[in-house]
Amino acid sequence: MVSLEHIPVLRPSLREMEDPIGYLSQPNVRRLGHIYGMVKLVPPEEFKPPLSIDEETFKFKARLQYLNELNISNRGRLFLMKQLNNFYMRGKRRPDILLSKPYRELKSAELVYYYDLLIAVVRFFNEDTKKEKRASLASFSGRKRPLSRRFSEETAVPAASDLVLVPLSDIMDNVALWKEVSTTLVASADELKEVFLTVLAPYYDFLQRKSGLYGDHVSLMSKLIYTEEFPKSLLHDSDSSSDDDEEEEEGCTICQKMSHRSKTILCDSCDKPFHIFCLEPPLNDVPRGKWVCNNCIFGNGYYGFKEEDKYYSRKTFQELCHDYDSQTWPLGDKLQNLDALEILFWEKVNRIDKSKPIRYGADIHNVGPGEMTGFPTADYVPPGVLQDNEDLKKYAAYVKHPMNLVNLPSAKGSLLSVFGKKISGMTVPWIYIGSTFSTFCWHLEDQYTLSANYQHEGDPKIWYSIPEGSCQKFNELMRNIAPDLFQKQPDLLHQLVTLIAPYDKRFQEAKISCYKAVQYPGEYIITFPKCYHSGFNTGYNFNEAVNFTLDLWLPYGVEATRDYVGTGKRCVFDMWELMLTVLVEYLENPKKFDEALVRRCHSELLRMFNLEMKTLDQLACVVKTQNEATGFTRRHIDDHTQLDVKVTVSRAGSYDDEYVSGISSDDESDGDDDIFCTLCKTICPFAFVAHRTSSRYSKRRRLHSISPAEWNHLAEKGDMEVLCAQDYFKLVERAEEDGAAAASSDTDPIEQFKYDELYYIRQPDEIRDILKRAQRKIDSMLR
Incomplete structure (x- = not known):
């Protein structure tokens, strides 16, 4: 595994911490933020705000994370396996095909993933399409353009390109295609053709013919999949709702109406109801045998975290983490070698076979006194502090301190205070309670603002940063790996559900700059505008995070507003x-x-x-x-x-x-x-x-x-x-x-x-x- 350079560590004085916006706005600090994307702030020894949580009332739910499904390649492969099984299930096309693995073992003992093979074939033809589009745009540039196109070019980033599917007849005997696919997948062209013919060809032909109904260059997914109020993941581990009664009362998935019960059919994959006359094309009668909806055959690309029903206190979650660690590392040497722990984490992410879920108390946004933040507040004073006047005086100072994350968004120089309103998760901190290998996936901060993350207690948190200079390369890499997922979910990288290791060969070949940090209790991690970041926890820890701005942020905020148009992501503020x-x-x-x-x-x-x-x-x-x-x-x-x-x-x-x-x-x-x-x-x-x-x-x-x-x-x-x-x-x-x-x-x-x-x-x-x-x-x- 290649070694990553660590981000800079800054040690501001107590006086400098009284003006955090001014300190971070210094040219040398801004330069470091631009180069590395993140910096670590280590406060002076005297700065020790007490963890101020009401242990009696503070409760939270944990989300369940399956690390293998967060890997972008694994998710595409698992999705396609499910889509293929659904395709062959509908109408009993091939009852003999029921895939249990997302790959085929070739005679050469190599593995070929069905998803990788399909993407390699589709990409071969879409590379030519991209060239044609570029040539078309070049020739069009000299002519007068309609106002809407001129407006779009000036204000927004274009949406993701459509995937064009050529007829199956153009694939099987295309010598150039199979030569390139063989080189890409490092396998025999004849063996790859045989896998494509027996497993993928009927499904591909079905997709191509369906997309042909809407024209050659119209997005397949935008026409054939439909919007769901409560989408489900094809992997069935991330249902958006755990309320079974609510789902029982669900109307037609397309029109949302509950009428015409006799004309309603249930999908045998997702169990969602559909009126037969709402389908495209509509059905005359409820068919016999298995029936599967479009979203389960084409795939909607949806993925999210399922949340446990039970509530934890800080103490009960800490005990759960300790029990897991003591069973996994009985000698208690887990933290002796963080590099080895890091290797094990990425092995779990890269392994496609499902493992046990990891629990993460993420995005906790309670609002009661002693529940919103771990920093001291005037609304809640721990009982022990009330008994000592000196402690109470120190506590009051931390309540007003600008590096208290409750205050940082409105500190002198931060623009977020001018709204005069609170935005949960941006100007109001969210709490994060980690366990071993719980993870936060690659993402940018909302509207490219800066963020501050403080660790109150616990085991270290490992961070990775991609500075703004490599943002575009990272975007292109992820879309190149899974183009269909981005077509179905254009805002995928805003959903915080996708990982790729910075040590991945493809990541390295893309020449993406990436840096690393290890955060310990009492330390701040500051992310700068347009810095992709991700990471994982090495054990139980208690962190919180909030957003703020410097003057340098303004053009990034404007850029984010335009970029969001291309992905359909909503802005948090105007x-x-x-x-x-x-x-x-x-x-x-x-x-x-x-x-x-x-x-x-x-x-x-x-x-x-x-x-x-x-x-x-x-x-x-x-x-x-x-x-x-x-x-x-x-x-x-x-x-x-x-x-x-x-x-x-x-x-x-x-x-x-x-x-x-x-x-x-x-x-x-x-x-x-x-x-x-x-x-x-x-x-x-x-x-x-x-x-x-x-x-x-x-x-x-x-x-x-x-x-x-x-x-x-x-x-x-x-x-x-x-x-x-x-x-x-x-x-x-x-x-x-x-x-x-x-x-x-x-x-x-x-x-x-x-x-x-x-x-x-x-x-x-x-x-x-x-x-x-x-x-x-x-x-x-x-x-």
Whole structure:
């Protein structure tokens, strides 16, 4: 195993720890963060905040982790084995085939995984397709492009490319193909062809013919798999719900309705119900024998962690960890050689055979006093501290200390405080209670913010970091290993469920920079923007983590907003509203923020606002403009209240429409105050369009006063789409193109948009005024 360089260890003084944002903003520290992605902070010996947990009330559930399934290659292989068995089960195509292993042993004693073989075949043809697409884009660049395409290129990262499946007849006798596949898999071409012919060919042919129904270059997965409210993993270890009664009451998976029981069929793989007339293509009658749904044959790519039903206290979980360790390492020498322990961890991850589950108390976000954080707080003081005045004085100092992770997000210089609201897991810490080999998978922090992780007690935590300079290489490697999984789950790397060892040969060949850290009690790990990180625990430990920002973060936050459009990941907060808030605060107090930060906020916001207004102006002939949506409480320029503190919650039953009754004011308690685009999932920055997709909504409705949560609820029900300017323009453009293609039709393509309405989240004139006033003040400061 190659050796990884360790990240830098910084030792700030007590005085420097009083200004953590200033300390981390120093040029030398920022440079280290850029190079390594992470740094370790070791506080002075005197800094020892006591673990302040209410042992009587603090309880948590543990998630179950099967390490072999977290390996990206293993998961693709296990998924395909299940999909093949489901395929052959449906209609009794090949009752003799029931795969128990995801591989075939060849005569040469080599193993070939069915998944690796299938991907190698598909990749051979898709490499040519990528070249054709690049050539096509190059030739297209000289022509005038539609506005929606220009808008997309300027603001968003493109989504993952479609996988193109060529006809089976193009595969079997393709000499060049099998030569390349033989080289890739290091096996005989004849043996590989035989495996493909006997096991994979019928399944591949089925996929190809199904995808052909939708055109050669249309995403297979987006047409053949369907969205599920409660998806299940094909590996059956990660059901999203353990409530059997809830699942018994589940309606049709496609339409969610519980009617037509006699026309309902159950999938013999996932047990989910379907109306036979909702299927594509629909069935005339309930078929006899085994029947399997599309998601179980094609695979939806879903994977998640199952959570135990029981609750642990800190003490009972610690005892469980001790029992496991004493049985596995009876001599108690587990931590004597961390390198050997690390090798064993990755062996367990790389082994495809399932092992016993590992328990991890991750993402614990309790809210009660003595349960939210392990740091001292004013809400809870441990009984022992109350008995000693000197201890109580020290405790009070830690309550207010900026390196207390409860305070760090709002420390001087961190932008997250300007929202005036708490975001669980970002501005409010989450607790992590580890056991031996429990793991946190590769991921980036939400919206590319910085993070701080503090270990209160326990055994070491091993960390790995991929700095921003290798981000793109890492993304490409993971997508190259499992392209189908990313097509089905574009935000896979945001789901924290996927691993690859930094010691993997493919990882090394991709020339990805990776560094290592060992975190002990009393130490902080700081991750910098756009740093992929992962790791595992070497035993019981108690950590917590929170997010914060430095001035250097702002362009990364803008980049994340654009990148999320390509993967469909939702933003946690509105980046544009944050920058607008900075400008408003700057107008009131010019010394509050660094001038370079203010200028960057102004330029980014101005660029985005002008682009949005230009798009909306060109839609004026299509969409009706409504007044500002009054379901929002937004700060006006001359107010001295906090911007965006609270969303106005309308009273239930105050509308003339039944379709808003599905959500009550209680659902607003989580701070959901953003409107999300139905298609790209981005937060609509300044305005949105309500696009009616159902005849139920053909009449004008009073929608301007409903809250953001209710808008999002309407979109989720499917009778209405809430669209950002970019996606709405694309919709209109496609309708015009379709109308031009069918010129003989009497139907006006714009007719479908006649009931659509534009809503401003904040009036454009107000934003223009803020931008102009901020520009004048910036100019005056430069004189």
